[in-house]
Amino acid sequence: xxxxxxxxxxxxxxxxxxxxxxxxxxxxxxxxxxxxxxxxxxxxxxxxxxxxxxxxxxxxxxxxxxxxxxxxxxxxxxxxxxxxxxxxxxxxxxxxxxxxxxxxxxxxxxxxxxxxxxxxxxxxxxxxxxxxxxxxxxxxxxxxxxxxxxxxxxxxxxxxxxxxxxxxxxxxxxxxxxxxxxxxxxxxxxxxxxxxxxxxxxxxxxxxxxxxxxxxxxxxxxxxxxxxxxxxxxxxxxxxxxxxxxxxxxxxxxxxxxxxxxxxxxxxxxxxxxxxxxxxxxxxxxxxxxxxxxxxxxxxxxxxxxxxxxx
Amino acid sequence: xxxxxxxxxxxxxxxxxxxxxxxxxxxxxxxxxxxxxxxxxxxxxxxxxxxxxxxxxxxxxxxxxxxxxxxxxxxxxxxxxxxxxxxxxxxxxxxxxxxxxxxxxxxxxxxxxxxxxxxxxxxxxxxxxxxxxxxxxxxxxxxxxxxxxxxxxxxxxxxxxxxxxxxxxxxxxxxxxxxxxxxxxxxxxxxxxxxxxxxxxxxxxxxxxxxxxxxxxxxxxxxxxxxxxxxxxxxxxxxxxxxxxxxxxxxxxxxxxxxxxxxxxxxxxxxxxxx
Numbered sequence: 244x245x246x247x248x249x250x251x252x253x254x255x256x257x258x259x260x261x262x263x264x265x266x267x268x269x270x271x272x273x274x275x276x277x278x279x280x281x282x283x284x285x286x287x288x289x290x291x292x293x294x295x296x297x298x299x300x301x302x303x304x305x306x307x308x309x310x311x312x313x314x315x316x317x318x319x320x321x322x323x324x325x326x327x328x329x330x331x332x333x334x335x336x337x338x339x340x341x342x343x344x345x346x347x348x349x350x351x352x353x354x355x356x357x358x359x360x361x362x363x364x365x366x367x368x369x370x371x372x373x374x375x376x377x378x379x380x381x382x383x384x385x386x387x388x389x390x391x392x393x394x395x396x397x398x399x400x401x402x403x404x405x406x407x408x409x410x411x412x413x414x415x416x417x418x419x420x421x422x423x424x425x426x427x428x429x430x431x432x433x434x435x436x437x438x439x440x441x442x443x444x445x446x447x448x449x450x451x452x453x454x455x456x457x458x459x460x461x462x463x464x465x466x467x468x469x470x471x472x473x474x475x476x477x478x479x480x481x482x483x484x485x486x487x488x489x490x491x492x493x494x495x496x497x498x499x500x501x502x503x504x505x506x507x508x509x510x511x512x513x514x515x516x517x518x519x520x521x522x523x524x525x526x527x528x529x530x531x532x533x534x535x536x537x538x539x540x541x542x543x544x545x546x547x548x549x550x551x552x553x554x
Numbered sequence: 555x556x557x558x559x560x561x562x563x564x565x566x567x568x569x570x571x572x573x574x575x576x577x578x579x580x581x582x583x584x585x586x587x588x589x590x591x592x593x594x595x596x597x598x599x600x601x602x603x604x605x606x607x608x609x610x611x612x613x614x615x616x617x618x619x620x621x622x623x624x625x626x627x628x629x630x631x632x633x634x635x636x637x638x639x640x641x642x643x644x645x646x647x648x649x650x651x652x653x654x655x656x657x658x659x660x661x662x663x664x665x666x667x668x669x670x671x672x673x674x675x676x677x678x679x680x681x682x683x684x685x686x687x688x689x690x691x692x693x694x695x696x697x698x699x700x701x702x703x704x705x706x707x708x709x710x711x712x713x714x715x716x717x718x719x720x721x722x723x724x725x726x727x728x729x730x731x732x733x734x735x736x737x738x739x740x741x742x743x744x745x746x747x748x749x750x751x752x753x754x755x756x757x758x759x760x761x762x763x764x765x766x767x768x769x770x771x772x773x774x775x776x777x778x779x780x781x782x783x784x785x786x787x788x789x790x791x792x793x794x795x796x797x798x799x800x801x802x803x804x805x806x807x808x809x810x811x812x813x814x815x816x817x818x819x820x821x822x823x824x825x826x827x828x829x
Contacts, residue, residue: 268690292686292721297713300679304717307683310661310669311691312614315683330673331710335680339661339670 246409249440250348252384253405254279256391257316261287264395268308270294270317272301277407278318278348298323302331302345309341314395317343321350321363321404329369336400337375344394346403350380351491352519352536353408353441358526364519368496370402371469377422378468380404380498382443383413386466389420397422404440406491408529411444413464425472427479431461434547435479438489439465439498442517442538446489449543460547468498473505480506485550486514489543494518513553515546555770559602563769566636567597568828571798573632573645575825579818581649584657587808589629591733591766591793592700596633598772599698608638611665617695618684620669622677623702623731624658625810630667631655639666675708677701678728682718685726685786696780697726704736706747712757718786719758726786727779728759731766733795735806754788766791799824 261267261283268290275281275293284291294301298319305315317324324347325332336343350363370378379394379401381387387405394401418426428443429450438446443464450460461479465472480486486506488499499516506512519536533539555563570593578584596619600606604617621630628648635642640654647653654663658672669680681699688695705711718726732750734741741747754761760782764771772791779787795809796802799821813821 289690294717295713295720297710297717299675299710300682300713300717303676303679303710303714304683304686307669307680307685308687309683310680311684311687313687313690331676331679334670334673335676 246411247384248407248409249381249384249387249405250279250407252387253346253348253391254282256388257283258286260392260395261290264314266312266314267395268292268313268315270301270305270315272296272298272319272323274319280316280318298328299331302328303335305343306335306339306341309343315343316346318346318348320361321347321366322361325363325366325369333373337373340375340399342398342400344401344403346405348405349407350404351406351441352524352532353406353491353529355407355529355532356526359523362524364493364524365496366404367468367492367498368500371496371501375400376469377401378404379422379466380440380468381466382440382464383410385412385414385418386420389418390466393420393422406441408441410441413443413447420466423467423470423472425475426464426466427461427475428464429460429462431459431483433459433483434485434487434551435461435463435483436487436489436543436547437463437465437476437498437502439468441491442489445538445540446543448540449547452540452544453547458547458551465498468501471501471505473509476502476505477510480510480512484512484554486512487517487543487546487550489517489538491538492518493521495521513550515550517543517546555773560769563597563601564828566601567593568825569636570597570629570632572822572825573635573642574628575799575813575818575821577628577632577645577648578812579815580646581812583649583812584628585625585810586628586802586813587735587795587805588623588626588702588731588733590797590799590802591795592626592629592731593797594767594769594772595700595729595731595791596629598769600633600637602773603776604698605695608666611639615693615695618668618697620677620681620697620699621659621671622699623674623705624671624677626700627657627659630659634666674702674705675710678711678714681726682714682721682723685718685723686721688725689723695725698729699726700729700731703730703732703734703741703747703750704744706730706750707745715754715757715759722784723786724783727776728786728788730788730790731793732790733793735795735804735809737809739806750790758785760785760787761790762787763790763792766793767797
């Protein structure tokens with residue numbers, strides 16, 4: 244099976260679910276071919292609004308549509324959604340708790356060649372700090388489709404983080420996607436690897452590498468970063484006593500920060516965060532950047548060993 | 555507009571002005587200047603024009619009003635209370651801890667408030683969304699939005715202006731409260747917003763300029779806006795900041811300062827005589 248990017252799964256899911264959910268409308272800011280909302284546009288042209296290259300207006304228009312009972316999906320790149328339009332998301336969407344889904348693609352360094360100006364590595368941190376916001380970062384095509392339907396059914400603002408790069412399937416059969424419920428992908432006893440989005444399949448790869456060295460890793464897909472599934476984190480930490488987080492995001496303020504907050508307050512164990520180490524990215528082939536910025540499976544496996552050594 | 559209607563609207567406007575002065579004096583903070591300049595616009599819309607039901611604020615077919623210049627909250631609150639959305643007692647709790655009436659409009663907490671605003675530049679985009687939803691659902695409701703003249707310095711206003719024209723939102727009417735002043739001085743001194751008419755025209759809007767304190771002119775303009783098809787209408791309302799209170803009129807310092815007890819009494823005395 245060819246790798247599918249979560250943005251592609253998003254566009255396909257919108258186009259498919261648009262029939263069942265007539266209140267869904269989709270807005271884009273001149274990136275519909277990249278965010279794949281163009282798939283929805285093809286099927287439901289009257290429910291698709293291109294707002295042009297104006298992300299602040301994109302968010303505000305979505306907010307207005309939501310006040311009239313529509314379920315707007317507002318899409319652009321993660322950089323422009325959470326960066327350019329941060330305050331519109333904060334004041335026009337989150338503060339009035341409006342039912343807008345901000346589905347942002349091209350998050351993280353695996354955006355690749357376009358470089359640092361387009362590589363959002365701080366979007367999760369920005370969205371986490373906003374009250375009323377739910378944050379979801381699906382790992383593969385199937386979980387993205389499930390996330391889109393969960394977003395439609397969820398009342399309130401949601402940030403859905405999507406990637407440009409094709410990713411292998413994590414879920415081959417049906418899966419139960421519930422907002423706020425992490426998924427235990429592999430059970431282990433020596434270390435827990437908690438990952439989100441693009442890093443979930445990397446975490447599974449790291450787990451295989453560790454297995455060869457006789458280390459048993461527990462792998463959790465933390466597709467919802469807010470509200471965070473504290474129970475699955477604490478339960479796993481009780482079992483393994485060492486935790487690694489893996490995210491395609493700055494190690495400040497993202498999944499690693501969120502998990503650290505839960506562990507510090509509830510069950511402190513040695514912990515290592517894998518992510519972008521508070522630096523900007525650069526142009527390059529996505530997988531070369533993954534190596535260069537230290538978020539490859541090899542890096543996650545090394546972090547796991549480091550966490551275990553700190554026990 | 556017949557004389558009786560005109561007198562009734564003037565009477566309402568006078569009540570609204572007194573409520574604004576009283577609530578701001580009680581709150582000891584807030585924005586009198588830009589509230590007083592918009593009294594006739596909101597009074598006309600809520601008491602003559604808009605199809606709304608204060609007993610059913612979420613009625614899907616209602617006309618909508620968005621106060622994009624959210625710091626004008628006192629005039630909106632006074633009008634909503636006078637219209638019966640909530641008790642006038644609430645006005646005296648404005649800006650106090652735990653009160654319903656926040657410093658800037660909060661749609662979740664206040665019946666009749668259609669959009670949470672306060673951070674300038676955002677209300678027109680939301681109004682576009684409401685107008686788009688109306689078109690999509692084949693509803694006949696209209697959307698009104700009040701934009702400040704200083705607020706036109708926000709880039710998002712022009713993003714939204716372009717969107718409204720692109721989608722031919724003829725169910726949307728924007729008023730510009732053109733009182734010429736903003737916090738740091740005149741628009742002209744701070745950052746020139748003129749030529750206002752040309753700007754909206756260039757963005758594809760039908761533009762009408764009126765005296766924003768003249769009910770007949772407001773009515774004529776709204777009628778023209780409703781008859782204008784295929785494009786949104788901007789009504790540039792020439793207004794006086796602080797209108798109705800002599801010592802506040804055209805005074806930049808009365809943008810965001812509440813009257814003290816003595817000033818309140820003086821203002822209320824002036825408002826004994828209808829303007």
